[in-house]
Amino acid sequence: MxxxxxxxxxxxxxxxxxxxxxxxxxxxxxxxxxxxxxxxxxxxxxxxxxxxxxxxxxxxxxxxxxxxxxxxxxxxxxxxxxxxxxxxxxxxxxxxxxxxxxxxxxxxxxxxxxxxxxxxxxxxxxxxxxxxxxxxxxxxxxxxxxxxxxxxxxxxxxxxxxxxxxxxxxxxxxxxxxxxxxxxxxxxxxxxxxxxxxxxxxxxxxxxxxxxxxxxxxxxxxxxxxxxxxxxxxxxxxxxxxxxxxxxxxxxxxxxxxxxxxxxxxxxxxxxxLFVPPQAKARAQDLRVMMPQFALPGEERTPMRDLHFTHRSHRPENPDGSTIILLHGTGGNESDLMPLANRIAPNATLLGVRGRSTEEGINRWFRRFDAVTYDQADILAEAEAFAAFIDDAVRAYGLDPARLAFLGYSNGANLIGAILQLYPQAIRRAILLRGIQVLEDAPQQAEGALAGQKVLMLNGARDMFGRMAPALEAALRQGGADLDAQTLPAGHELSAEDLNRAQAWLV
CATH class of the missing domain: 3.10.180.10 (2,3-Dihydroxybiphenyl 1,2-Dioxygenase, domain 1)
Structure with a gap:
C-alpha cells in the first residue's frame, strides 16, 4: 500500500x-x-x-x-x-x-x-x-x-x-x-x-x-x-x-x-x-496568452522591471517589433485583454497593465462617485502617472515608440481618452472600446494640438454610457486627431465585430 x-x-x-x-x-x-x-x-x-x-x-x-x-x-x-x-x-x-x-x-x-x-x-x-x-x-x-x-x-x-x-x-x-x-x-x-x-x-x-x-x-x-x-x-x-x-x-x-x-x-x-484542463480546451490559445510567461534556467528571458504600475507581458513566438499596451475595464486585470489583442495582432508583444485605483476590491483606473460622476483629481493624478509609466516602459523594455499602440476597454479606454487630451505626445495610436469623455473641464485644444494622434473609437449603439461618447469625439476632432468613430450594433459588452474592425483599422 x-x-x-x-x-x-x-x-x-x-x-x-x-x-x-x-x-x-x-x-x-x-x-x-x-x-x-x-x-x-x-x-x-x-x-x-x-x-x-x-x-x-x-x-x-x-x-x-x-x-x-x-x-x-x-x-x-x-x-x-x-x-x-x-x-x-x-x-x-x-x-x-x-x-x-x-x-x-x-x-x-x-x-x-x-x-x-x-x-x-x-x-x-x-x-x-x-x-x-x-x-x-x-x-x-x-x-x-x-x-x-x-x-x-x-x-x-x-x-x-x-x-x-x-x-x-x-x-x-x-x-x-x-x-x-x-x-x-x-x-x-x-x-x-x-x-x-x-x-x-x-x-x-x-x-x-x-x-x-x-x-x-x-x-x-x-x-x-x-x-x-x-x-x-x-x-x-x-x-x-x-x-x-x-x-x-x-x-x-x-x-x-x-x-x-x-x-x-x-x-x-x-x-x-503548457497544458490546459480538458474542460477549457476551447479556450486553450486564449489561456496560453493570458498566463504569465517565464524562462527555465539557461533559457533566454525578458526581465520584468519593477515599474510603478503592476503589469505583465506576453511575447509571441515570432514578434514583429510592435507592442500593444492594454488597459482593462472595471473589475478586470492586466491579462483580460490579451486574448483579444493577440487576435487583433498575433505577432505583437503585449503589455497588460493593472489600474491602481480599487473600488470594493475591484480594479479601476480612477475613482468614481457614482456610475457617471468621476473623481477629477484622481483622473488627473492617474493620467499623469500613466504618461510617466509609458516613458519608463519604453526605456525599460526597449520598445519602439513608432510601433506602439494602446487598447483600452471601458474604464481603461476612458483613461486613454483623458491622456490623449492632457498629454498629447504620450499616446499616438489608440483603440478605444466603449470610451467616453470623463473630464469635466477638458482642456481647450489649440488647432492641430492633437495632430499625429490616430484613434479608433468603437461605440455601442445600445451602450448605456454611449451618450457621453460624442463629447470625447468632439474634443479629439477639435485638436486635430485622426479619429475614426464607429457605432456597432452592441451594448457596453464587447462583440466579435470589435475584433474585426480593430484588426482592419490597425493593419
Missing part, C-alpha cells in the same frame, strides 16, 4: 522568481505546467525528481502580483526536502553565495536541518538524511524527495488522529511538536494554540496531498469521510483525488500515483508544454 506524501502545493506571486529558486537554485525538475483545474486562467507548476515521482513533488499555483497571505494555525507551514547528509555544508555555502535567507544548521528530531526561505517567504527545510530518489536528478546533491511537512494546528491531538487515516502513526514528541511517521516520510504537527489564524494568499502553502494506492482507495476514503466536508472525487488528469479539511481546518488531499506525468509527455519532454 502506498503511504506518505504525494505532493505539497503553495501559492506564488512571482513566477520567474519561483522557477529560479525551485528549478534553478534547488535543481528540481519542472515536470509539468498546466492551467489550474479549478481556475483555468491560473498557471500551475509542478517540480519534482527526474520523472515527477509521487513523494518528490512540490507544486505552485501562480497568483502573479497577488496579495500576500499570512502563515498561521490551520495551515501547512513548512516543506522539508531530503538531501544527502554530507551535502549540508555545500548547501549552506550555496545559499549564502546566492544570498538566499538561511538559518542553521540545527538539529531536529536527530536530523541536521537547514532552513531556507523561497522568494515568497515560504520556509523550505533541507534535511540531511539518506532517502534515495526514485528518479535521481543530475546534480548529485539535489533534493531526492519530500522528507515531510510541518502543520500548525490548534487541535494537535485531533490532527494527529486524523493523519492516521492516511497511514501515519505516532512518533517522537519534541516540545510543542508531535511527529507522525509513515513508511516514507513524516508530518510534524505543531501546537499553534494562540497563533493568529492563517490567511490564504501568496507566500502560503495551500495544502498537502497524501498518496492513495489506487482509485478504489480514494473512493473508499470518500465513504469513510462521509460525515466530513470531503469533496467528491476529482479527475486531475495526472491523478484522481479528493479534498478534506482536518479538525484544525488544514486542507488535505488524497491522490493516486497514476496515471502520472508521462501521460501526455515523454520522460525527455516533461515540463516543456
Amino acid at each position: 502506498s503511504t506518505g506524501i504525494h505532493h505539497v502545493t503553495g501559492i506564488t506571486r512571482r513566477v520567474q522568481a519561483n522557477v529560479d529558486f525551485y528549478a534553478g537554485f534547488l535543481g528540481l525538475r519542472l515536470v509539468k505546467r498546466t492551467g489550474g483545474f479549478e481556475d483555468a486562467e491560473q498557471l500551475h507548476l509542478f517540480y519534482g525528481d527526474a520523472l515527477g515521482s509521487p513523494g518528490s513533488l512540490v507544486t505552485f499555483l501562480v497568483w502573479e502580483d497577488g496579495a500576500p497571505g499570512r502563515v498561521g494555525h490551520g495551515q501547512v507551514a513548512e516543506i522539508a526536502l531530503a538531501v544527502p547528509p554530507e551535502s549540508i555544508g555545500e548547501w549552506l555555502t550555496r545559499a549564502m553565495t546566492a544570498r538566499i535567507p538561511v538559518d542553521g544548521p540545527s538539529r531536529e528530531f536527530g536530523e541536521t536541518v537547514l532552513r531556507l526561505k523561497d522568494p515568497d517567504g515560504v520556509i523550505v527545510k533541507l534535511v540531511g538524511i539518506d532517502m534515495p530518489a526514485d528518479a535521481p536528478l543530475p546534480d548529485p546533491i539535489a533534493p531526492t524527495r519530500l522528507r515531510g511537512v510541518t502543520l500548525f494546528s490548534e487541535t494537535p491531538e485531533q490532527s494527529c488522529d486524523f493523519a492516521a487515516r492516511f497511514g501515519y502513526r505516532p512518533g517522537q514528541v519534541a516540545g510543542a511538536v508531535r511527529r507522525m511517521v509513515s513508511d516514507t516520510d513524516v508530518i510534524d504537527i505543531r501546537d499553534a494554540t494562540g497563533f493568529f489564524p492563517g490567511i490564504p494568499g501568496t507566500g502560503i502553502l495551500d495544502h498537502v496531498a497524501f498518496r492513495a494506492a489506487d482509485v478504489d482507495a480514494v473512493r473508499q476514503m470518500r465513504l469513510a469521510l462521509k460525515d466530513t466536508d470531503a469533496t467528491n472525487v476529482h479527475d486531475r488528469t495526472y491523478f484522481l483525488s479528493l479534498y478534506v479539511r482536518d479538525p484544525a481546518g488544514i486542507l488535505l488531499e488524497y491522490a493516486t500515483d497514476r496515471p502520472g506525468f508521462v501521460l501526455d509527455e515523454t520522460p525527455q519532454e516533461l515540463g516543456s508544454t
